[in-house]
Amino acid sequence: xxxxxxxxxxxxxxxxxxxxxxxxxxxxxxxxxxxxxxxxxxxxxxxxxxxxxxxxxxxxxxxxxxxxxxxxxxxxxxxxxxxxxxxxxxxxxxxxxxxxxxxxxxxxxxxxxxxxxxxxxxxxxxxxxxxxxxxxxxxxxxxxxxxxxxxxxxxxxxxxxxxxxxxxxxxxxxxxxxxxxxxxxxxxxxxxxxxxxxxxxxxxxxxxxxxxxxxxxxxxxxxxxxxxxxxxxxxxxxxxxxxxxxxxxxxxxxxxxxxxxxxxxxxxxxxxxxxxxxxxxxxxxxxxxxxxxxxxxxxxxxxxxxxxxxxxxxxxxxxxxxxxxxxxxxxxxxxxxxxxxxxxxxxxxxxxxxxxxxxxxxxxxxxxxxxxxxxxxxxxxxxxxxxxxxxxxxxxxxxxxxxxxxxxxxxxxxxxxxxxxxxxxxxxxxxxxxxxxxxxxxxxxxxxxxxxxxxxxxxxxxxxxxxx
Amino acid sequence: xxxxxxxxxxxxxxxxxxxxxxxxxxxxxxxxxxxxxxxxxxxxxxxxxxxxxxxxxxxxxxxxxxxxxxxxxxxxxxxxxxxxxxxxxxxxxxxxxxxxxxxxxxxxxxxxxxxxxxxxxxxxxxxxxxxxxxxxxxxxxxxxxxxxxxxxxxxxxxxxxxxxxxxxxxxxxxxxxxxxxxxxxxxxxxxxxxxxxxxxxxxxxxxxxxxxxxxxxxxxxxxxxxxxxxxxxxxxxxxxxxxxxxxxxxxxxxxxxxxxxxxxxxxxxxxxxxxxxxxxxxxxxxxxxxxxxxxxxxxxxxxxxxxxxxxxxxxxxxxxxxxxxxxxxxxxxxxxxxxxxxxxxxxxxxxxxxxxxxxxxxxxxxxxxxxxxxxxxxxxxxxxxxxxxxxxxxxxxxxxxxxxxxxxxxx
Numbered sequence: 001x002x003x004x005x006x007x008x009x010x011x012x013x014x015x016x017x018x019x020x021x022x023x024x025x026x027x028x029x030x031x032x033x034x035x036x037x038x039x040x041x042x043x044x045x046x047x048x049x050x051x052x053x054x055x056x057x058x059x060x061x062x063x064x065x066x067x068x069x070x071x072x073x074x075x076x077x078x079x080x081x082x083x084x085x086x087x088x089x090x091x092x093x094x095x096x097x098x099x100x101x102x103x104x105x106x107x108x109x110x111x112x113x114x115x116x117x118x119x120x121x122x123x124x125x126x127x128x129x130x131x132x133x134x135x136x137x138x139x140x141x142x143x144x145x146x147x148x149x150x151x152x153x154x155x156x157x158x159x160x161x162x163x164x165x166x167x168x169x170x171x172x173x174x175x176x177x178x179x180x181x182x183x184x185x186x187x188x189x190x191x192x193x194x195x196x197x198x199x200x201x202x203x204x205x206x207x208x209x210x211x212x213x214x215x216x217x218x219x220x221x222x223x224x225x226x227x228x229x230x231x232x233x234x235x236x237x238x239x240x241x242x243x244x245x246x247x248x249x250x251x252x253x254x255x256x257x258x259x260x261x262x263x264x265x266x267x268x269x270x271x272x273x274x275x276x277x278x279x280x281x282x283x284x285x286x287x288x289x290x291x292x293x294x295x296x297x298x299x300x301x302x303x304x305x306x307x308x309x310x311x312x313x314x315x316x317x318x319x320x321x322x323x324x325x326x327x328x329x330x331x332x333x334x335x336x337x338x339x340x341x342x343x344x345x346x347x348x349x350x351x352x353x354x355x356x357x358x359x360x361x362x363x364x365x366x367x368x369x370x371x372x373x374x375x376x377x378x379x380x381x382x383x384x385x386x387x388x389x390x391x392x393x394x395x396x397x398x399x400x401x402x403x404x405x406x407x408x409x410x411x412x413x414x415x416x417x418x419x420x421x422x423x424x425x426x427x428x429x430x431x432x433x434x435x436x437x438x439x440x441x442x443x444x445x446x447x448x449x450x451x452x453x454x455x456x457x458x459x460x461x462x463x464x465x466x467x468x
Numbered sequence: 469x470x471x472x473x474x475x476x477x478x479x480x481x482x483x484x485x486x487x488x489x490x491x492x493x494x495x496x497x498x499x500x501x502x503x504x505x506x507x508x509x510x511x512x513x514x515x516x517x518x519x520x521x522x523x524x525x526x527x528x529x530x531x532x533x534x535x536x537x538x539x540x541x542x543x544x545x546x547x548x549x550x551x552x553x554x555x556x557x558x559x560x561x562x563x564x565x566x567x568x569x570x571x572x573x574x575x576x577x578x579x580x581x582x583x584x585x586x587x588x589x590x591x592x593x594x595x596x597x598x599x600x601x602x603x604x605x606x607x608x609x610x611x612x613x614x615x616x617x618x619x620x621x622x623x624x625x626x627x628x629x630x631x632x633x634x635x636x637x638x639x640x641x642x643x644x645x646x647x648x649x650x651x652x653x654x655x656x657x658x659x660x661x662x663x664x665x666x667x668x669x670x671x672x673x674x675x676x677x678x679x680x681x682x683x684x685x686x687x688x689x690x691x692x693x694x695x696x697x698x699x700x701x702x703x704x705x706x707x708x709x710x711x712x713x714x715x716x717x718x719x720x721x722x723x724x725x726x727x728x729x730x731x732x733x734x735x736x737x738x739x740x741x742x743x744x745x746x747x748x749x750x751x752x753x754x755x756x757x758x759x760x761x762x763x764x765x766x767x768x769x770x771x772x773x774x775x776x777x778x779x780x781x782x783x784x785x786x787x788x789x790x791x792x793x794x795x796x797x798x799x800x801x802x803x804x805x806x807x808x809x810x811x812x813x814x815x816x817x818x819x820x821x822x823x824x825x826x827x828x829x830x831x832x833x834x835x836x837x838x839x840x841x842x843x844x845x846x847x848x849x850x851x852x853x854x855x856x857x858x859x860x861x862x863x864x865x866x867x868x869x870x871x872x873x874x875x876x877x878x879x
Contacts, residue, residue: 037788038604045600045610048593052614052756055628058645062631074643075631266475274482281490282528291521295878297529302874304536306867308817310836311856312535314849315542319534333478338535341528370520371494399621401820406844419623423824426627433631433643440627444620451619455612462761463768 062437064179070433083119083174085128090145090153090169093161103143103160109151109169116173121147128170139167147171183438187257195241203234257439260421264398264443266329267408267417271336271397272390278337279344280386284374286345287352288360298349304342312339313406320407327410335407336400340393347392347461351385352378388461391454395447418443486527493523540860547853562850572855575833578747579862582818582834584715585748587811589755591804594762598770599792601763611767615760622757622820629753630825633739647736655733663731671723678712678719685709704865741830750832753821758814762807769803770796809866816862835859 061075072084088109096105110116120129123137123145131137133149143157145167155167184193207230214225285291286298312335320331355378363373379386397403401419409416416424422439425432451458497519502512550558566572597614601607617625634644642648653659685705740746773796781795797804819836826832828841835855842852 041600041603045597045604045607048597048600049610049613052617052759054645055632055756056617056620058631059628070643071640073641074645074648076645076648270475270478270482273479274486277483277486278527278531281486281524285521285524289521289524291518294521295875297525298878299871299875300537301532303867303871304532306813306863306870307536307540308836308856308859308863309536310817310819310839310859311543312539313856314546314843314853315539316535318542329474330478333482335535338531341532342536345528369494369498370524371491395619399623401621401623401823402840419621419820422623422627426630426824433634436627437631440624444624447619447621448616451616452612455615459764462764 059437059441062433063183063441064181065434066178066180066182067432067434069178070437078177078179081174081176083172086171086173087125088169088171089166090155092166093163096155096161101158103157105153105155105161105166107153109147109153109171110173116151116175118147118149118151118171118173121169121171123167123169125168125170129172145169183434184442187435187438187442188261189258192258195238199234199237199241202237203230206230206233257418257421257442260416260418261442263415264417264419267332267336267404268394268397270333271340272393274333275337275340275344275393276386276390279341279348279389280379280382281374282341283345283348283352284370284378286349288373288378289370301342301345301349305346309339309403313402317406327408328415329408332404332408335403336393336397339403340396343392344389347389348382348385351382355381384457384460387454387457391450391458392461394450398447489527490524494520497523543853543856543860546849547857549850551847551849558850562854566851566854571828571833572838574831575828575835575838575855576858578831578833579816579818579835581747582751582754582815583812584711586751586754586758586815587808589751590758590811591762591766591808593755593759594807595766595797595804597759597763598767599796602767602770611763614763617757618760620757622753623824625753625757626821626824629749629756630740633749635736635738638734638736642736644739646739650737651734653731653733659731659733664726664729667726668723671719671726675716675719678716682709682712740826740832743831746826746830746832750821750825753825754815754818758811762811765807766800766803769800773799809869813863813866816859835862 058075061078062070065075065078069078090109091105091107093105095107096103098104109118118133120132122128122130123139124130131147133147136144136146138144139155139157141162142159143155143161145153145155147153147169151171151173153169155161181193185191207226210226210229286294286301316335316338320326320334325331325334359377360373363377368376399419401417401423404417404420409420418439422436422443425436425439497516502516502519503509547562548557548559550556550561597611601610601614604610620628631643632645633647634642635647636642636644642651653663685708739749742749777795777799778791781791786795817836818834819840822828822832822834822837823840828834828837835858839852839855839859842848842855
């Protein structure tokens with residue numbers, strides 16, 4: 001989540017709100033009966049959603065188009081059959097055969113399987129629409145050519161065709177929408193996208209089967225089994241059958257993006273888990289232990305929430321270089337841990353304060369130590385808050401560019417993260433939209449998945465106080 | 469070692485280390501230092517309980533201090549020293565040098581533009597979306613979709629919007645939506661209506677809004693005086709009024725410019741190099757991302773409004789617009805302010821979008837990117853730190869306000 005760059009802010013905002021979660025509530029009577037107003041509302045919301053979705057859909061659609069298609073038409077036309085002006089060469093003269101004393105070249109202008117319909121065609125760039133399908137044109141260097149609507153052509157000549165290259169034909173053709181996984185092969189490695197889709201479908205089916213089997217079982221474990229089973233099957237399939245069947249020839253980006261994907265994962269997971277552990281203990285102390293200076297510490301955490309991390313770059317880089325950590329994974333894990341802590345402490349403390357006092361006091365009377373209370377009671381009860389923070393931190397570390405650039409990526413450039421790889425692509429291959437769009441979509445696919453799967457916790461985290 | 473393995477090891481060591489630390493430090497405290505037996509058992513338990521919070525807090529305080537508090541002071545120190553002179557104290561030389569650079573003032577001006585427009589637009593759209601989606605059956609789906617850009621990184625958003633702003637030569641088909649729409653305009657009445665009257669009307673609305681906010685701020689002086697109670701509140705008010713008057717003047721001149729402007733019909737525009745305007749095209753990206761955030765928070769706030777107030781207004785014959793502006797908005801004013809300041813904080817630190825889309829060229833520099841340039845391209849740590857301090861200075865009012873609010877809430 002990009003704007004958790006300002007994570008502090010979430011928390012402060014959250015602190016102000018005490019009620020409400022996603023969910024729709026029709027306003028009794030406010031618009032009562034006014035059909036036109038209701039329609040206006042529906043239309044405005046539809047327009048808003050359309051505007052907000054349109055740019056992302058553009059990227060998504062573009063990632064499934066070939067470089068030529070992207071460069072020749074806008075992506076919004078890709079969804080419909082499009083009329084295109086194409087320049088195609090017929091087969092070279094060396095393929096000619098002799099038939100009844102005539103030299104003949106036959107073939108189809110469109111590559112195998114492409115369904116296109118030619119409306120007009122020509123053999124000169126000055127008159128690209130001179131002929132109808134089925135008509136025959138006289139070639140300048142002798143002979144004739146006939147082109148059919150489906151792209152089949154036949155060139156005939158009394159003498160042999162000469163030259164090394166085939167005849168140029170200009171066609172105006174209506175081509176149906178065409179999509180390809182080729183870009184994903186280039187960016188991730190051959191067949192990776194196809195395999196991922198197959199495994200995901202298999203895992204999803206398995207998930208629904210398991211859910212069906214366990215539909216009547218109400219134990220908490222049964223609730224987790226379908227999700228876990230699907231995930232395990234997915235990972236197992238990927239491990240057993242593998243993902244990639246080699247790189248695409250001539251693709252420069254393959255290693256970079258697949259490598260960057262795993263680097264990003266390597267940066268993200270420890271940076272998400274470690275701050276949670278540290279913050280949970282601190283939040284418990286701030287919420288349920290009485291000691292002098294507690295209020296001051298809470299105020300300090302709130303203040304640190306908004307300190308721009310830009311201030312920390314140089315001093316910490318100096319520190320890391322000075323104590324020998326240097327630039328690398330360890331440095332970036334530590335930095336993310338430090339920067340994530342204020343929000344973690346704030347969110348968790350706010351949540352823990354709201355837990356019922358009785359439980360904790362009962363446990364104390366029964367002789368439980370603070371450590372036991374924390375591990376056995378507070379931690380399990382705080383699961384929703386832990387999940388919210390984990391999602392924030394995951395999205396923020398996954399989407400981060402600045403911290404990775406400063407603390408991770410060294411001069412050799414061997415370790416890079418996806419955001420940085422994309423920025424570099426923007427610089428070096430700013431015009432190669434098929435690569436850019438695909439790389440960008442790969443990098444945003446994981447956050448989007450997390451977002452849609454865990455939206456409940458995300459919103460709950462935003463409204464941190466809502467549980468009270 | 470393979471990085472993934474290293475990562476796994478780090479998780480184990482990090483998590484295990486933390487849990488081990490908490491467990492064993494508690495054990496040592498209870499068994500060795502202050503054992504709860506013998507003659508001093510009672511006193512020892514009390515002592516142990518006095519020390520324990522600090523055991524729980526120590527790792528967090530250490531990390532916060534090292535990674536957030538210490539850098540503030542270290543940056544302050546760096547900003548008044550010179551690296552090339554071996555870290556000698558140079559007073560305000562770095563600041564003077566920075567104030568002499570045109571690029572710095574450009575960055576500051578752009579940051580102010582961002583600051584005026586992005587929070588207002590994102591909060592406005594968010595409020596609109598929250599209010600509208602609350603009343604329809606498929607509101608949840610709509611909310612999810614508007615909220616979605618929040619999950620997308622600034623860099624991903626930059627790529628998405630670069631495609632929207634893409635430019636092709638005039639003889640080719642445009643692949644950027646904005647240019648495709650632009651080329652659909654032809655000289656004529658309809659185009660004039662949309663391209664001139666539309667923007668002028670929007671700017672006029674903004675002027676009216678600014679005037680009414682000035683009126684509101686002036687009107688609340690007595691109340692604000694007790695709320696804030698001191699120089700902080702008064703200073704803030706004066707600053708707000710000054711900024712608003714300045715922006716009204718600016719809006720007026722822009723309205724005049726638009727009326728005089730002859731649109732270059734039929735020419736594809738390179739949107740990101742169009743001096744000054746390109747800033748707005750970059751802002752759109754952040755507004756697109758932040759609207760979802762504003763919508764979610766404001767939607768919850770709207771739902772928190774007591775039903776009775778709305779019902780009473782309906783009984784009194786208020787129309788939907790009156791209900792919204794006179795009943796609902798005043799009740800969620802606190803939340804609106806919080807959302808506004810939250811987005812303001814994001815804007816002050818905005819870096820990735822500018823870095824990925826224009827890298828501060830064509831007059832789109834912002835403070836955070838200026839700082840990055842200074843630190844990691846020209847390796848001028850003094851000036852870089854000085855500009856970081858400027859960002860800190862701009863954040864400080866919000867920091868103070870947040871701490872005050874938090875303290876008020878705790879009481």
